[in-house]
Amino acid sequence: MRATEILLIGPAGKQTGGIARYIHEQRRRLGDGARVYDVAVPDSETPLQFLRAALLALAQLVQFPFRRPPDVVHVHTSHWYSFFQSSAYILYAASVWRVPVVLHVHGSSFDTFVDTESRLLGAFQSFVFARCTTVVVLSDYWSDVVADRVDPAKLFVLPNAVDPTDYDPRYGASPPHVVFVSNHIERKGVAEFVAAVDDLLEAGARMQVTIAGSGPLSHLAEELAARRAAVTYEGYVSETRKRELLNEGSVFVLPTHAENLPIALLEAMAGGNALVSTTVGAIPSLVDDDNGVLVAPGDEVALRGALSSLLADPTRIESMARTSRARAEREYSWRTAVDSLEGLYAELAH
Structure with missing residues (x-):
């Protein structure tokens, strides 16, 4: 039987940060059945740096449809920009490739991100979560945090890991x-x-x-x-x-x-x-x-x-x-x- 093919999407190329380290270890330990699509962009402090980062993110998105569809897409996300960037890959994989999508929630301030007073932002978050097959959170606390946006049946608690x-x-x-x-x-x-x-x-x-x-x-x-x-x-x-x-x-x-x-x-x-x-x-x-x-x-x-x-x-x-x-x-x-x-x-x- 063919091994399940997993496509990991996230900022794997970042030099620092917990998400990049997690993706690296996840890919290494899952073996040949896992591939990585790196969506890391440089941090930006000036308008020019922001423009370059935005153009790189756009180029990554344009190239994405030319990849071979996997059996499962696993997207690693955080709050704000990371979530908006991730949403494009989630919607494409779920709507065009029609494969199961796992959204893995990280981020120190994701709780304040979902606890928004903006109806538009809240509706967008719920729309994106609804297109996911499974939403991975790191603890019961974070399960409670996203409960208003995610069908409880989709939640999967999986703590971070270390060797x-x-x-x-x-x-x-x-x-x-x-x-x-x-x-x-x-x-x-x-x-x-x-x-x-x-x-x-x-x-x-x-x-x-x-x-x-x-x-x-x-x-x-x-x-x-x-x-x-x-x-x-x-x-x-x-x-x-x-x-x-x-x-x-x-x-x-x-x-x-x-x-x-x-x-x-x-x-x-x-x-x-x-x-x-x-x-x-x-x-x-x-x-x-x-x-x-x-x-x-x-x-x-x-x-x-x-x-x-x-x-x-x-x-x-x-x-x-x-x-x-x-x-x-x-x-x-x-x-x-x-x-x-x-x-x-x-x-x-x-």
Whole structure:
């Protein structure tokens, strides 16, 4: 019997971002039956850059009908521009190719995107969702978010995934090793993290801190590392170096203001870290009292208190870190995700 042929559509060519990483791993693990159609466009800050990105997106769309129709189309989307771009491929695949379409919802602000007061936008969202055979969401929280736009029978909950075998946790660092790896933008909470670490070190806290990543707020990390011997700023790091940092880490901190179900936290769990994050999106489905601490987004005082309580109890840190690792192996492995995807594809294609 011929293997089911899957066409994955999304911004696979992006250098950073959870969707691109997910598509890469999904393609690799599904094997020869999966193909990728890359719809990534450069980020744009000026009118000229926007025009170039728009022309590239148009060229991608014009070329798309000349591809061989697959058995199933799997579209990865986020909010706003990503959703509008994805809708063209969804409508073509469903109406012209007449093949099953899986829409996979990512995006830190997809909840605010669907919670719109615009009747026109809401109607368009419902129209696009109606053309999908299945809508994949990352948690029960996100299932509730899209419930007003999607037939519940179409919803399929599938968390993000990580391969725990790519990580080799090293527990018991002394002093505890606190790690931050993310884009240095306001939404990721880097400013609150830097302020909390600075205050804790001023108060005499014992810890080693490594900050990685880059962005418009990187000067905060650079300045902190310049005045605090316990802090190292590494800038943008490779995937290999990122895994090393997570293996070496004791506590991974992601004080994000908005998120879906971040792959960064799953990677930190696989690397054996206690987690400090926020109560946004589906993060509470990953983090509880057994493997970390959650605080309100933007609350630097609460973040400082969470870190202080953990640093005072290394035994608690290690217990949480081992729980994170076990949970990643049990609930969020790529093996489990691929089994679910292959079962879904088989059901849709036959």
